[in-house]
Amino acid sequence: MMNETMKALVYQGPGRYELTDVPVPEIKKPTDVIAKVTLAAICTSDIHQVRGEIPAVPYPRTQGHEFCAEVVETGSAVKKLKVGDRCMVLPGTFCGQCVMCQSGRFSFCQDGGIFGSIGSNEGCHAEYIRIPQADYTMFPIPPGLTEEDVILLPDMLATAWFGITNANLQEGQSIAVIGVGPVGQCTCLLAKKAFGAKQVIAIDTLQYRLDLAQKEGNADIIINPAQDNVKQ
Ligand SMILES: [Zn+2]
Ligand SMILES: [Zn+2]
Structure with a gap:
């Protein structure tokens, strides 16, 4: 049984960044996975964001989009992943249907986007994360490789x-x-x-x-x- 809250690094507005308790994410759509973050990196865009240099980012927002994670729960429509899979994860998700996706601007997907940035996805600088479209967003780490080996890919x-x-x-x-x-x-x-x-x-x-x-x-x-x- 998971706790109801977890630790997360949250952007609270320009120049305000704090370690705080937030609710543990839950499955919202059948294509979602809930995953435990096993390794995360800091990207320069995280720093721009915390400084308030990307005004379109809503807050409060858990930061981070470069990470590896282990599957702890799968939605009913997830086919390629199972509990316990250690994965590398794309920096964002996209629906493929909305006007932004149709025009090739996947980072601005209206039903997804970069984790912890513009759009609807909370970030990876937390204990757990909800990963939409998980079959297309998470890739099991090949045997013999570690999280450190693949996190930059x-x-x-x-x-x-x-x-x-x-x-x-x-x-x-x-x-x-x-x-x-x-x-x-x-x-x-x-x-x-x-x-x-x-x-x-x-x-x-x-x-x-x-x-x-x-x-x-x-x-x-x-x-x-x-x-x-x-x-x-
Ligand atoms: Zn990045
Ligand atoms: Zn879209």
């Missing part, structure tokens, strides 16, 4: 992929990646190992990030404008 790696395809990188071309935090590291990795870039140039003012990109074999040249004489 649905948002960070996908964002890197989006950036590279927007830049129209072709095999044999060189690419400069400005900023090698999690998304930048993924960009270097994809450019080097999936898109066949000739040279990847990583640029950041944090040396440990540059060192990581180089150590992993994903950057050929590293530049730290805070230390290197870039003009030279």
Whole structure:
């Protein structure tokens, strides 16, 4: 028997962010899953949100959209998942039917959206979360892999992929990646190992990030404008 309340990190309005008790989510539609959050990350957009820089986000709203979770309850129409499945989870849900989905703006789905952001989904910075359209939103973690191995795939790696395809990188071309935090590291990795870039140039003012990109074999040249004489 689950408790009726749980701990959650809740956006309470611009600049106001608190750890508080909220009701444990319940199944609302037959396609929902209730899941226990097993690992969550902080995205830069969470920070923008807490600062009040995304005014369309309603509050109070539990934050967070990058996470892994274990299924604890399934709605009657859920087919691909069962209690106990450890999953990675997409950053949002979409209905595929509304005017926003039909126009390709899935993040603004009127019956879903990014978890913990605009729309109707509460976020993952909590003990439990309700996941709508769960068969299409949750993916069991392959055997032998951990939550840490997969947590960056649905948002960070996908964002890197989006950036590279927007830049129209072709095999044999060189690419400069400005900023090698999690998304930048993924960009270097994809450019080097999936898109066949000739040279990847990583640029950041944090040396440990540059060192990581180089150590992993994903950057050929590293530049730290805070230390290197870039003009030279
Ligand atoms: Zn994110
Ligand atoms: Zn929709």
